[in-house]
Amino acid sequence: MAVKTAIKVSNLTHTVSANTGDLTILRGISLNINEGESVAIVGASGSGKSTLLGLLAGLDVNTSGEIYLYDHAFSTMDEEQRALLRGQYVGFIFQSFHLLPSLQAVENVMLPAELKGDKDARQKAEALLDKVGLSHRLTHYPNQLSGGEQQRVAIARAFASSPKILFADEPTGNLDEGNGRIIIEQLFELNKAQGTTLVMVTHDNHLAEKCDRQLVMSAGQLVEKN
Template sequence: MSVNIVEVDRVSKRVQDASGELTILHDISFTLAAQESVAIVGASGSGKSTLLAILAGLDTPSSGTVRLRGQDLFVLNEDQRAAVRGAELGFVFQSFQLLPNLNALENVMLPLELRGDREARAMATHMLGRVGLSQRLSHYPRVLSGGEQQRVALARAFVMRPALLLADEPTGSLDFATGAAVMELMFELNREAGTTLVLVTHDPAIAQRCERQLRIEAGALV
């Protein structure tokens, strides 16, 4: 029997702008089973990235709850949510989000060091080898290609063995061939790690590789 790792219950997000109240998300409910892969799809501005930020506890809903392994994220304070993110979540962004003053190895080591892992260097070295970057450990982001930077970002996310990986348009700034190779690697690593994957994408071919698709239109699940 599959176990739900995430439960999203009637989540709405409203913000005030110059014209009054704007609803970004309306009454969203779904569950994610352990090791499931799910694509969140929809037009630009439909609320996909806002939903991903709420799943991560980086943004707060106006109403509704998100439970991760049964824990309501929004009864926690920001420090407690940050601790949950460090223990349970991995992130891959369109813009890579690597620290420019750290080399590839140091970027992958950083979350392990923050967690207090004594084997951080060995674990990061192994993971960079797994994504094909054994020869690039000491290279800084500015001298890596876009595809190499995203591979470093994948290594940094998966080295933590997260229960839940959130990916926001991970191939959005890559050319087609590089993006396809990065996605192949992401799905491979995901299978190996047994991680639950939530992927925001505009690309129908990528979405179809996931076990399920959630379509957001005008802030509502359709």
């Protein structure tokens, strides 16, 4: 069976306005990421990694070039259409967790599935929290959880809507080494179980090496595709 292309990028450029004039953050990036593949985007700070991730997820609009998510071209869509596409295909894990403080752990995880109208949202949320070792923390609020526990809730939430593509921006960046290792193992275990395409930005060499391949960025360009 032929492998599907989950993400296709063609000659991507991104320029922003600054006090000193236009600043080009990304230039001439082209890449393909296959369905089910795990890819780490690595490089020095300021190389454009997080900007690229945000563009791939449709969170921002590129200046030129084209991004396709499962053959859907972002350039033909307005913000509402991109949001609908994200809801259909995309999950996101942020470095700073982004949990809603007024919701319990299980309620945070339920939210994406509830927004999709899933009647089994709570059951699925509880099962995911059990998989990340937090079945005893279902009714705890974010401020009652450690950083590692909050990130595990965020991972469970990202998988709750069964996304075809999961984007992660420095998922271990705010964690100590021990919690970072736990998060890495759980992230790849869920990735494998659901067959999700995983694209992440990371400074963590151990995390990057676990991916199928690495995309190395420097000064807004892809300089190596392993």
